[in-house]
Amino acid sequence: MRYVKWAFWIVLITVVGGFMHYTMPQQDIVRVVNTEVRRVDVNENSIFWAQTDVGNDPTTVNRDVRFIETIRPNGKPIVYRNEDTGWGWPPYFKLDSSNLQAEASDLISSRDTPRWVVMRHYGWRNEFLSIFPNAVGVRVVAGPEVRLIPWLNIVILVALSLLILVIRQMWLQFRERSIDPMVEDAGDAWDKVEAFGERKKGRVQRWLDSWKKK
C-alpha cells in the first residue's frame, strides 16, 4: 500500500511538473543565425504544435511554419518554431508571429560578431518527436553571461500557490460547515438505527428465548 501511495505521488508530480515545465515561459540566451519557413505535416506529435495564424483557416492538413535557428553560447544549436498560440492553450495570446519573425531576422549575427539575444519561449525540443519550443518574444542583451531573473515565472508560481491556498481554505470551510454537520447527523441517525436494532433484537431474542428450555 505504501508503494502504491508513492507511485501515485511520483506519477502526479511527474505529470504536473512536466505540464508546468512545458507550459511555463523560459528564457534562453542565444545568437540568431537564420530564420526560415518550412512546410510541416504534423501527425502524432500534433499536441506539441500550435495552429496556423489566428486569422487563417485552422482546418488545413499541412501548413508552413516559421522557424528561428539559433546557436547557444556553448556552441550547440537550438531551433525554435514561431507559431501563433491564438486564443487557445497555452494562454500566451500570441498573435504576432510574423512580427517576431521580422525582429528575429533583424537580429541575425555571425559567429565573429555575435549579437546575443534573450529568446523567451515555452515548450521542448525533442529530436525523436520532431518538436520545437515556440518562441514568444526576443530582446537584445549585453552578452551571454547576463543574469536573468525569471520574474514572470515567480509571479505565476506565487499566484498559483495563492490560488491553491484559497481553494484549500474554501474546501476546509465547506467541510467544517457542510459535511461535518451532515456526518454528525448521519452518525446520530446510525445510533438511532443501532438502538432500534438492539430493541428489535431484544424482542426477537426474547421470543427465541421463550422456546428454549428453562
Add this chain to the structure above:
Amino acid sequence: MVFAIARLGLMGFVVLSVIYVLVSIYSRSVRRERLEKRWEAEGIGGDREEFIRDGLAEYDSSVRRKLILGVYVVPVIVIGTLIYAINFW
C-alpha cells in the same frame, strides 16, 4: 478567429461563473461563522437567528460582496494586459 474568441469567451464565462458561485458561497459561509462566533463571544442578547439574519442582510448589501465580481473583471484585465505585452510592447 471569431469562432476561437467566442469559444474562449463562452468557456471563460462558464468557468468564471462556477468560480463566482463557489466564492460567493464561501464568503457568505465565512461571514455567517464570524457572526455566530461574535454572538457567543460578546454575549449579545436577543435572538441568535435574528442577529445572524441581520448581519447577513448587511453583508448582502455591502461593497465586500460586490468585490466578488472581480472574479469576472480580473481575468479580462490579465488577458488584455497579456495580449498587449506579448504582441505590441
